Amino acid sequence: MGFKTFGMHHIGITVPDIDQGIAFFKAVFGAVDVFRTGAFDVDEAFMERKLGALPTSNIKDLVFLKCGLGTSVELFEYTGDEPAGTALRSSEVGGMHLCFQVDDVHEAKKRLLELGVDVLDGPNHVEEGPLAGFEWIYFRAPWGLMLEVASFDRLGYENGSSERLWSAR
Numbered sequence: 001m002g003f004k005t006f007g008m009h010h011i012g013i014t015v016p017d018i019d020q021g022i023a024f025f026k027a028v029f030g031a032v033d034v035f036r037t038g039a040f041d042v043d044e045a046f047m048e049r050k051l052g053a054l055p056t057s058n059i060k061d062l063v064f065l066k067c068g069l070g071t072s073v074e075l076f077e078y079t080g081d082e083p084a085g086t087a088l089r090s091s092e093v094g095g096m097h098l099c100f101q102v103d104d105v106h107e108a109k110k111r112l113l114e115l116g117v118d119v120l121d122g123p124n125h126v127e128e129g130p131l132a133g134f135e136w137i138y139f140r141a142p143w144g145l146m147l148e149v150a151s152f153d154r155l156g157y158e159n160g161s162s163e164r165l166w167s168a169r
Contacts, residue, residue, distance in 0.1 A: 007071075009072065010064065010071055013074070013076070013145060014077070015143055016077070016143050017077065018076075021141075024141055024142060025067060025073060025075075026065075028115065028117065029067045029068065029100060031066065031073065033063060034063075034064045035063070036061065036063040037062045038061055039060055039061065054080070054081050056080045057080040058078065058079050058080050059078055060078060060079045061076075062076050062077075067100065068168065087146070089146075097145075097148050098145070099136070099147075100150070101150055101152075101167060102150070103151060105123045105135045105137055105150060105151040106135075108151075109122070117141075119139040120139060122136065123135050123136065124136055124137065129156055130155065130157035131157070132155065132156030133155050134152045135152060136148055136150040137149060137150075152167075
């Protein structure tokens with residue numbers, strides 16, 4: 001292959017308001033603000049050829065957040081681009097969600113509801129198959145990003161495989 005993959009370092013998310021994004025991740029996940037860059041001073045070619053953005057867009061701010069023991073979250077706020085419509089649904093190509101492992105999905109739901117977060121049905125419990133033992137619930141960030149919290153001690157697939165997915169346990 002030519003190189004070794006160690007794991008996922010961060011997930012970058014564009015948000016409409018970086019302060020709102022930071023506040024949301026801090027309130028829901030206890031995120032820690034590790035560093036913030038402020039605006040980038042780059043030209044149109046940089047935006048288009050290095051980031052795949054419109055050449056007329058600019059990075060207004062960027063922040064890295066540490067959320068527990070897993071992958072970091074990088075939030076971007078851009079200017080100079082057309083405001084997007086609604087976030088993609090999970091079923092649409094390019095749609096996605098982020099899942100955070102928590103110790104108790106039921107307590108997480110209570111906290112999400114206290115914060116006024118749009119929480120979907122659940123928590124849900126998987127009884128059989130590779131995900132047996134998985135408890136989860138989906139919810140939306142204020143800007144529409146789909147998120148999930150999950151808790152589990154052991155998953156069904158572990159009975160027949162020596163491979164293990166990342167877990168805090």
